[in-house]
Amino acid sequence: MMFTRTAVLGAGTIGASWAALFAASGREVTVYDPAPDAEARVARMVEAAAGPLADLGWADAGDMSRLRFTADPADAVVGAGFIQESVPERLDIKHALYARIEPALEPGAIIGSSTSGLMLGQMQDGFANPGRLVLAHPFNPPHLIPLVELMANARTDADVLDTAQKFYESLGKVCIRLNKEVPGHVANRLQAALWREAIHLASEGVASVKDIDLAIAHGPGLRWAIMGPSLLFHLAGGDAGMRGLCAHLGPAFETWWADLGTAHMTPDVVEMLVKGVEDEAAGQSVADLASQRDKLLIGYLKARAERG
Numbered sequence: 001m002m003f004t005r006t007a008v009l010g011a012g013t014i015g016a017s018w019a020a021l022f023a024a025s026g027r028e029v030t031v032y033d034p035a036p037d038a039e040a041r042v043a044r045m046v047e048a049a050a051g052p053l054a055d056l057g058w059a060d061a062g063d064m065s066r067l068r069f070t071a072d073p074a075d076a077v078v079g080a081g082f083i084q085e086s087v088p089e090r091l092d093i094k095h096a097l098y099a100r101i102e103p104a105l106e107p108g109a110i111i112g113s114s115t116s117g118l119m120l121g122q123m124q125d126g127f128a129n130p131g132r133l134v135l136a137h138p139f140n141p142p143h144l145i146p147l148v149e150l151m152a153n154a155r156t157d158a159d160v161l162d163t164a165q166k167f168y169e170s171l172g173k174v175c176i177r178l179n180k181e182v183p184g185h186v187a188n189r190l191q192a193a194l195w196r197e198a199i200h201l202a203s204e205g206v207a208s209v210k211d212i213d214l215a216i217a218h219g220p221g222l223r224w225a226i227m228g229p230s231l232l233f234h235l236a237g238g239d240a241g242m243r244g245l246c247a248h249l250g251p252a253f254e255t256w257w258a259d260l261g262t263a264h265m266t267p268d269v270v271e272m273l274v275k276g277v278e279d280e281a282a283g284q285s286v287a288d289l290a291s292q293r294d295k296l297l298i299g300y301l302k303a304r305a306e307r308g
């Protein structure tokens with residue numbers, strides 16, 4: 001097994017989920033988080049994730065015995081081959097942490113940062129030698145959603161990105177690589193583009209928030225979970241594939257693109273969205289909805305693993 005000893009720095013929403021997955025995969029995990037309730041939170045996450053992770057085939061799901069907690073980040077990284085950093089999204093906090101761990105790092109250790117929005121170049125300035133740091137952005141919750149967005153640059157040591165990818169793949173993750181730094185990486189920008197138009201359509205009264213969600217969840221969203229939009233349009237082109245699709249529907253897409261709207265988080269838009277999702281939830285709590293989502297998600301991930 002690659003990297004049998006790992007460290008998780010920051011154990012909030014994202015770090016606790018990573019810790020649960022690392023431990024479920026049979027790895028030792030040392031957790032550092034200064035919050036007094038961090039250990040209890042991680043324990044709750046490990047318990048909540050145990051069923052889903054066992055369903056997905058992780059034999060050690062729910063086993064707390066591989067988790068160790070420490071109040072010292074330098075102590076957390078001693079002996080760790082892979083370190084997942086998920087501390088708050090603030091450069092000063094990340095830099096202060098990097099300065100504390102750098103003297104204690106093992107020579108071959110790799111640090112993956114979960115950052116959603118900070119640039120790799122900015123984060124690297126927190127290390128005297130940034131060669132072992134990669135951007136490794138997961139999707140919430142990382143113990144279930146396969147995607148990890150990876151990025152290195154010229155200051156990264158040669159082998160590090162490939163090794164990090166192999167490590168995440170050994171955890172069942174699907175990695176994509178960013179060749180350039182852009183705010184929001186790839187997946188969040190795609191979500192933002194779609195949500196912008198969803199908000200525009202709802203604001204214009206074209207359809208309700210609920211119906212726009214239904215349109216995605218029961219239409220293209222189902223297909224997008226299987227293949228991305230470009231490959232799906234290749235199929236939509238029949239025997240002529242993507243070239244045929246572009247010839248046939250390209251002009252229509254041009255007119256739709258020209259008509260797409262913008263969105264702004266004005267108080268009215270926020271009220272419309274809040275009311276829209278309240279109607280849609282019809283009294284179900286966020287916890288109920290999250291549990292429904294996770295059950296279906298696990299069913300899908302299992303089907304995908306079984307069918308290849």
Ligand SMILES: NC(=O)c1ccc[n+]([C@@H]2O[C@H](COP(=O)([O-])OP(=O)(O)OC[C@H]3O[C@@H](n4cnc5c(N)ncnc54)[C@H](O)[C@@H]3O)[C@@H](O)[C@H]2O)c1
Nearest residue numbers: 010011012013014033035086087088089114115116138140
């Ligand atoms: N929430 C998401 O959906 C999401 C998704 C992908 C990536 N991320 C990224 O993951 C990282 C963590 O986000 P989160 O949502 O888990 O935040 P969070 O606020 O839930 O958790 C942050 C944790 O870090 C701890 N912390 C605070 N100061 C610290 C320090 N100096 N050293 C170590 N730990 C410290 C806090 O006690 C807390 O437990 C961010 O970089 C964020 O951009 C978040």
